[in-house]
Amino acid sequence: MKKRSYARIHQSKECLSSLGEINYRSLFGGYSLTIDNVVFAMVSEGELYLRACEQSEVYFVKKAAESLVYNKRGRAIALNYYHVDEGLWCDREKLLQLSTDALFSARREKSRQKTQQRLKDLPNLTHSLEMMLWEAGIADVRALHAYGAKRSWIKLRNVNKALGVRVLLALEGAICGIHEAALPAATRRELVEWGHLYQRRHTR
Template sequence: MKFKSYDRIHKSQEYLAPLGDIDYRSQFGGYSLAIGNVVFAMVAEGELYLRACEDSETYFVNKAAPPLIFNKRGRPIVLNYYQVDEELWQDPDKLLELSSNALANARREKSIRKTQRRLKDLPNLSVNIEIWLWEAGIADLRTLQAYGAKRSWIKLRSVKKFVGVKILLALAGAISGIHEAALPAVTRQELLDWYHRYEQRRRR
């Protein structure tokens, strides 16, 4: 199957040459295809899969094209890529159009990711806290800022009962872009007072 995948890669490079120089590397048990470090397609088990986007997903769904599935620790993971069938290979213009859309969408998403900071990159927040916040429905800085430290902490407390006042101060600092130790004394005291009142109400 390895040689069949290489044949498919080379065929993809030939058909999609107008998009640019296509590089490939091993990934997810198959091979990712990229132009300028932007992945827009995969080759697995000798088949080409294009990354889905708004412009192409309707086409692939109407065709009932199978998605790309790989196994991770025994669990099937469905990726947002759809198989290119023989009919599409016989229509190079359409294949090129869909591939161009996939590449353009992948470039847009990569550009957006570069401008968005992950929660773990904020002051005071670790990867674990980022995961807890995701579980609480807070997945980005904009949502964290919209909720504010107190409401975010309450949502976090609903999924992680053990979080205490230190996490509350950490969230306030993260929203302000500073270490929690640098919070203004007035802000720190107000948060501490709020936390103690909250705990007292819960014990009643």
């Protein structure tokens, strides 16, 4: 399978050379394709997948293109990349256009992310908790604020039921911008009582 993937990477570099110098590295059990450290495509099990973007969405949905699926701890997670079939490989002009769109969109998103605060940069939130939040569908600070501490905690418990009320307090502190130990006593008491009640109701 590695041989097929390396062959596909070589083919991609040849066909898309006009975009710039393409590099690759291991990612999600396959290989990411990058230009200037911006990921715009993936190669998995010998197949190329282009990063989805607004410009290419209509084309890939119309073609019913398959998404790249990553298996994590027995769970299938569909990634935001679309399969490049043989028909598209034969249409080099269209392939180049879609790849250009994917690269442009990825560059724009990366530039936007540089100005945004990451979840792990908030008080109380570690890298591992940030990863769990991503898995639960909470990918940025804005989403965390929109869901609030209680709903975010419930979503996290759907990923890991062992999480206790300490994480609930950590989320509230992160949203407020303070260490969880600095939460007002009334807020802590209300959250702890609510969290314990939720746990009792959902562990029967």
